Amino acid sequence: MTGMTILIAMPNRDQQALKDELLAMDSSLDIRLWPDIGRADDIEFAVLWQHPEGLLGQLHQLRVAQSYGAGVESILKDRELRHNILITRVCGEALQDSMSTYLAERIAAHRLPGHSIAETTVGVLGVGRLGLAAVRHLQALGYQVTGWRRSKDELEDIRVLHGGEQLFQLCAQSDFIICLLPLTPATENILNIHLFNHFRRDAWLINVGRGAHVVENDLIFALEKSLLRGATLDVTRTEPCPPDHPFRRHPAIELTEHTASITDPHEAATVILINYHNLQHSAPLQCRVNHKLGY
Numbered sequence: 453m454t455g456m457t458i459l460i461a462m463p464n465r466d467q468q469a470l471k472d473e474l475l476a477m478d479s480s481l482d483i484r485l486w487p488d489i490g491r492a493d494d495i496e497f498a499v500l501w502q503h504p505e506g507l508l509g510q511l512h513q514l515r516v517a518q519s520y521g522a523g524v525e526s527i528l529k530d531r532e533l534r535h536n537i538l539i540t541r542v543c544g545e546a547l548q549d550s551m552s553t554y555l556a557e558r559i560a561a562h563r564l565p566g567h568s569i570a571e572t573t574v575g576v577l578g579v580g581r582l583g584l585a586a587v588r589h590l591q592a593l594g595y596q597v598t599g600w601r602r603s604k605d606e607l608e609d610i611r612v613l614h615g616g617e618q619l620f621q622l623c624a625q626s627d628f629i630i631c632l633l634p635l636t637p638a639t640e641n642i643l644n645i646h647l648f649n650h651f652r653r654d655a656w657l658i659n660v661g662r663g664a665h666v667v668e669n670d671l672i673f674a675l676e677k678s679l680l681r682g683a684t685l686d687v688t689r690t691e692p693c694p695p696d697h698p699f700r701r702h703p704a705i706e707l708t709e710h711t712a713s714i715t716d717p718h719e720a721a722t723v724i725l726i727n728y729h730n731l732q733h734s735a736p737l738q739c740r741v742n743h744k745l746g747y
């Protein structure tokens with residue numbers, strides 16, 4: 453079987469580093485780096501991260517769009533995305549470990565004086581690959597952790613809630629609220645004033661999902677009204693957060709500039725290579741995304 457051509461199109465990431473990782477694993481790969489895409493019809497597999505507008509429309513033979521990160525919203529929002537293109541993403545231990553470590557550190561930094569770990573409650577919105585790993589890590593450290601997810605499936609040893617009413621309850625019970633949701637039409641703007649009204653006044657929000665989960669003016673207003681104590685925002689609607697943005701000078705907001713968990717090129721290359729071979733052998737791809745659910 454002849455190999456397929458892989459395109460790497462991630463203008464803001466180190467494309468060459470990923471190419472080098474892939475070639476170190478399989479030197480026979482035919483890899484092109486955007487913007488030198490060559491004959492577009494050769495490309496059946498594309499690795500994308502905030503890819504340029506108009507690119508997907510040129511790739512008529514594309515079969516797989518592989519995100520270079522865990523999030524896929526920039527692929528799904530592309531109006532040129534065809535329904536028959538399979539979408540996958542990076543998932544793996546390096547991404548999970550770095551997220552869990554970041555969250556444990558931010559919680560430790562903002563834990564209320566006099567509150568022991570065992571007394572501290574944490575609500576995690578989104579218990580998928582990263583959320584579940586974070587829940588287990590925080591539980592192992594001794595925190596009381598509750599998750600919240602879309603599906604009603606139970607998880608072993610973890611208290612999990614569902615639906616709007618239970619989300620309000622979770623916020624009312626938690627010292628820390630972590631958002632680890634994917635950005636979809638159902639989750640956009642979920643961190644809004646209606647939700648902040650249910651927060652405990654000494655609660656701390658940590659958003660590591662996406663900036664568009666937060667209604668920014670609502671957060672500023674909620675902090676002014678002391679509906680919550682403060683927030684750590686790893687993600688913002690515009691990244692990096694603009695120099696004159698009110699979040700920058702707010703004493704109760706900590707910005708960490710999208711550093712919670714950065715894709716490891718080696719881990720990404722491993723997933724990409726498995727998916728590349730699975731596609732050739734008509735085997736299921738790893739870390740598949742459901743177009744309809746948006747994650």
Ligand code: NDP
Binds near residue numbers: 604713
């Ligand atoms: P997964 O797809 O594995 O998990 C998503 C979770 O969110 C699932 O538990 C899912 O519920 C839940 N969910 C989705 N929609 C809803 C909804 N409408 N209501 C309630 N729960 C919902 O994603 P990952 O854990 O891999 O990643 C999550 C996000 O983290 C990424 O999409 C990305 O935005 C962000 N991220 C941020 C990074 C950073 O450095 N800041 C790094 C990497 C990722 P269910 O279990 O029922 O399906």
Ligand code: OXD
Binds near residue numbers: 521522523713
């Ligand atoms: C990701 C991210 O989605 O880095 O992987 O945000």
